[in-house]
Amino acid sequence: MSNPKGKLIAIGGSEDKGTNLETGEFHRNNLNFFELGILRRVVEEAGGFAARMEIVTTASTIPYEVGENYINAFGKIGCTNIGVMHIRNRQDTQNREFLERIRLCDAVMFTGGNQLRLSVTDGGTEFLSILKKRYQEGNIVIAGTSAGAMAMSQTMIYEGNATRAHLKGEVKMTTGLGFINSVIIDSHFEKRGRFGRLAQAVATNPSAIGIGLGEDTGMLIKEGNKMEAIGSGLVVIIDGHDIMHSNIADIPDGNPVSIENMKVHFCEKGNGYLLKERKFLPEVSEGAVIKKQVKVD
Secondary structure: OOOOOOEEEEEOOOHHHHHHHHOOOOOOOOOHHHHOOHHHHHHHHHOOOOOOEEEEOOOOOOHHHHHHHHHHHHHHOOOOOEEEEOOOOOOHHHOHHHHHHHHHOOEEEEOOOOHHHHHHHHOOOHHHHHHHHHHHHOOOEEEEEOHHHHOOEOEEEEEOOHHHOOEOOOOEEEEOOOOEOOEEEEOOOOOOOOHHHHHHHHHHOOOOEEEEEOOOEEEEEEOOOEEEEEEOOOEEEEEOOOOOOEOOOOOOOOOEOOEOOOEEEEEOOOOEEEOOOOEEEOOOOOOOOOOOOOOOO
8 A cells, every 4th residue: 555645643642632522621821832833734735724733623522612712722823714623422423514514624633532432433434545545545534632632543542551561451442543553642742651551552462663752742643654753842752663571471460571672762853753664763854934023911
């Protein structure tokens, strides 16, 4: 299969748009998310301020509040051609209006919440098939934050207590939306202490590259291979291809995992990584920049 023509933007979530929103708490005066330019980069990669953006709130338990917040957020950076799809169940994925809109839009943003809701609701549907086809053949941008980022990969973490992630069986995985096969993505990586969780996920799937996304941080993936870190925080890359020793296949559930020679890379804004070559890039060109002053109140 040829490299996809579309782009993925996986975002680690942020305090004002991820965790707090999912508990129903709004901090609208905290505009760091906008100032740091992640949403701005989504708009840029989608083609500019006239690009048609569709927000999919399936993962969220407070979809209407989250949808309205994204309309306001994109509006802050001058992008007002926004639609919101409140897809709550598999019947909603058959909505002909929604299907037509995703055939025509320039970008789709999956919000945060519960990634299992995304895979259970969208898996195997025409809605997802259209998005996958457009990602392979067109210039669409598919972005996701928090749960929306974690669901992008074929293999998806859906559960795992960070304090017990060093024990076999504590990290639960299933099939995600499958836009990309070669990675496993985790979000809120630093503040929720998820290194052990992603390490175990990679140890059980060593052909995949683990991507740990900090808050206000994301990873732009082009051609299914070329990655660029964006935002203010840290992206952690975990590579299990060269693991020499692992006890994970031989020990009972609940026992500590032992792994030798797992590689780890830290990426800040502008660093990159090639998935197929498993190569760290100290510098990646950010491409064209939209020249518009962002006004914040």
